[in-house]
Amino acid sequence: MKVLYFAWVRERVGRETEEIAVPEGVTTVADLAAFLKGRGEGYARAFENPRVVRAALDRRHAKPDTPLAGAREVAFFPPMTGG
Amino acid sequence: MKVLYFAWVRERVGRETEEIAVPEGVTTVADLAAFLKGRGEGYARAFENPRVVRAALDRRHAKPDTPLAGAREVAFFPPMTGG
Amino acid sequence: MFTVRIQSEDFDAAAEAAALTRGRTDVGAVVTFTGLCRAQDATGGAPLIALTLEHYPGMAEEEIRRLIEEAGTRWPLLGATVIHRYGRMVPGDNIVLVVTTSSHRGAAFAAAEFLMDWLKTRAPFWKLEEREDASSWVAAKDTDDEAAERWG
């Protein structure tokens, strides 16, 4: 699965994008965030407060309990500040 | 006192403006409208339904019971339809 | 920076908006409203050929200036421009322009809408419609009174 990071999530993780092999048992957006949080210091800082990290699945806003099933691209980012 | 008429009030009265000597006892906008209504057929048609004729005193919106006292210019017109 | 103009000529919305932002770094929001002459109203009937807008010279400008000043007391406006045309207009022509600027979008939107609602019911302009079958004065709309009244 392709994972993208934006803004300070990107800065903390230290990369813009990567391919992740999603392990068995990781079925929701929240599961994936928790899994990523364990991948190292940068990830731990990016996901330290999961409530402030938003996600999109295949370019649509997703909630923590949204199932990953079938998605090809997931993105994590802070609350949006455009406009 | 200078009196101005606009839109269909002007068309019915048959003139844009005139000088009126306000008679004793005519003290409010409604009094003046009633006085004008008696000045002939065109005036009678212009003021036949006084509720739909609006007025301004010295270029400010006025109500039927607004006193004429001191005003130099009064205007009568239909509800506005600009914008 | 409050400007009111009553004119027969057309206006340039972009130039008016630019005049309110040029050289400034405090404007965060510009709202412009342009009202145009339409060929067909909601009720159907014969298409409109033209509108002729009559106005009360002097009072039109003064009344709109009072409305802008009222808007300025209600919202933190940085600028406002209102231009209202008079004379004969055909479908597609511009009739009225409102531009408002503020640091924040809420104030700019609210003030522009407030100005349009009150212009409709308080600015001394009257529309004469010319259609294929007849000419007639446009009747004031209850919906315009209601739109204005919601501002309290």
Place this chain on the structure above:
Amino acid sequence: MFTVRIQSEDFDAAAEAAALTRGRTDVGAVVTFTGLCRAQDATGGAPLIALTLEHYPGMAEEEIRRLIEEAGTRWPLLGATVIHRYGRMVPGDNIVLVVTTSSHRGAAFAAAEFLMDWLKTRAPFWKLEEREDASSWVAAKDTDDEAAERWG
């Protein structure tokens, strides 16, 4: 006539508005909203030198298109154009443009305001502020969430 563009170049609000009205006689109301980069926010602090807008390519356009389509189901829009810039902007620069057209002003105003409120909370853009003393990501505002939520 719904158009979305995500671009680094500046935009021309007047040209975009003209594109939605040209050759038509059914448009009665055009509302344009322009959001600009400001030097100073309400909290004071060091003046802003620049904003850098990061976005999620692809999703930004798709999400804004979904918002316009939602607006089109809520109000009788004749057209809508949204342009959102990305990259580095200095105070006074344009950031975002919304243009809406309708037969009547209420729909054009409401749709433009709806689009701006939802853009702020749903369009995948993030602002990095560059000030004399530091650079920092702009935090989302509760007031923006509240503005969006009032549309239900």
